[in-house]
Amino acid sequence: MALNLATKQELAVALQAMGQVKVDEPMARHTSYHIGGPADLYLHVDSRQGLLDAVTRAVEYEVPVLVIGAGSNLLVSDRGIRGLVVENRLRGWERLGKREAPARSDWQGAEGFVEAVRVEGGMSLSRIAKLTADLGLSGLEWSAGIPGTVAGGIVNNAGAHGTTMADVLESVLVLADGQIETMPASALGFAYRQTILKGMKTTKPAKPVIVEGVFLLQYQMAEEIKERMNRYQERRRCTQPQLPSAGSVFKNPPGYVGSGWLIEQCGLKGEQRGDAQISEVHANFIVNCGHATARDVRGLMDLARDRVFGRFGVSLELEQEIIGDW
Numbered sequence: 112m113a114l115n116l117a118t119k120q121e122l123a124v125a126l127q128a129m130g131q132v133k134v135d136e137p138m139a140r141h142t143s144y145h146i147g148g149p150a151d152l153y154l155h156v157d158s159r160q161g162l163l164d165a166v167t168r169a170v171e172y173e174v175p176v177l178v179i180g181a182g183s184n185l186l187v188s189d190r191g192i193r194g195l196v197v198e199n200r201l202r203g204w205e206r207l208g209k210r211e212a213p214a215r216s217d218w219q220g221a222e223g224f225v226e227a228v229r230v231e232g233g234m235s236l237s238r239i240a241k242l243t244a245d246l247g248l249s250g251l252e253w254s255a256g257i258p259g260t261v262a263g264g265i266v267n268n269a270g271a272h273g274t275t276m277a278d279v280l281e282s283v284l285v286l287a288d289g290q291i292e293t294m295p296a297s298a299l300g301f302a303y304r305q306t307i308l309k310g311m312k313t314t315k316p317a318k319p320v321i322v323e324g325v326f327l328l329q330y331q332m333a334e335e336i337k338e339r340m341n342r343y344q345e346r347r348r349c350t351q352p353q354l355p356s357a358g359s360v361f362k363n364p365p366g367y368v369g370s371g372w373l374i375e376q377c378g379l380k381g382e383q384r385g386d387a388q389i390s391e392v393h394a395n396f397i398v399n400c401g402h403a404t405a406r407d408v409r410g411l412m413d414l415a416r417d418r419v420f421g422r423f424g425v426s427l428e429l430e431q432e433i434i435g436d437w
């Protein structure tokens with residue numbers, strides 16, 4: 112439901128103390144698809160207090176609030192988002208020191224000790240991957256080249272090259288119901304590109320906000336880590352389209368090579384709706400060739416899902432999140 116004008120104006124004024132506020136801000140400016148209609152209110156925050164106060168204030172005004180990172184996993188409706196969107200730009204990080212490696216059966220290569228690193232949620236994944244690699248800390252190199260933030264990655268249990276957030280995250284600091292609390296990573300319900308936070312509604316009580324995460328990284332030669340990271344990035348460059356997208360559209364169904372293969376077998380590579388296209392390079396990507404709308408993209412998602420189900424009896428599940436006012 113649209114915000115009434117008085118609430119919108121009052122809240123916009125109240126939010127000015129917390130960061131830069133914009134009214135009716137096109138979400139196309141803040142998503143990797145370059146698609147999405149206006150958010151009633153849009154706020155950049157780069158301080159922890161600003162983030163906490165903004166969420167608290169929106170809850171007081173009973174306005175739905177959505178915190179985003181880089182908008183690289185989102186398809187936002189052409190009608191936009193009702194309520195407040197907060198872009199988290201908290202990018203601090205620090206080394207917390209050596210710890211005994213956790214006793215986990217899936218922990219590979221740890222020789223007794225790991226290093227704990229605290230990273231704020233708005234930090235770019237690629238940047239923290241590089242910063243930690245330079246220090247000879249291994250565990251985040253898989254995320255180099257993923258255009259999202261740490262918090263967005265945690266919410267999605269982002270992963271690549273056989274590793275996911277769940278493998279390296281120890282705990283998170285979360286703002287929920289006006290309180291900040293530390294939660295063990297295990298409480299997030301990690302599954303394939305999924306946690307309990309993904310897709311959670313933004314209405315009352317506000318969806319919990321990830322303020323920071325603590326990662327446990329292994330000591331290794333910086334050169335080895337960087338060599339691996341370069342190899343991963345090169346693979347990405349060779350196999351993924353360069354046009355605007357939001358990464359993989361669908362999760363890979365169990366028992367198949369991948370959703371891209373299934374979609375390609377249905378002859379859908381290159382299929383277009385308006386300026387949206389099922390990529391010629393990788394069929395599990397939809398790209399924006401110019402002025403695609405969310406409706407165009409959704410049309411291609413539905414087409415791919417229907418054709419794959421018709422031919423293989425497989426129900427493709429979205430990896431991307433569809434949000435906003437449809």
Ligand SMILES: Cc1cc2nc3c(=O)[nH]c(=O)nc-3n(C[C@H](O)[C@H](O)[C@H](O)COP(=O)(O)OP(=O)(O)OC[C@H]3O[C@@H](n4cnc5c(N)ncnc54)[C@H](O)[C@@H]3O)c2cc1C
Binds near residue numbers: 180183264267268321
């Ligand atoms: C070219 C390309 C390649 C990609 N490759 C990969 C890949 O290899 N592996 C992979 O897993 N993904 C990949 N992605 C998808 C995407 O980049 C990741 O899922 C990324 O982690 C999303 O982070 P984000 O900051 O953009 O999150 P957003 O898209 O901004 O948000 C995603 C979700 O997280 C929530 N969120 C964000 N910040 C917070 C916070 N502080 N507190 C609470 N909730 C929050 C949002 O509300 C939303 O529900 C790719 C995308 C692109 C465009």
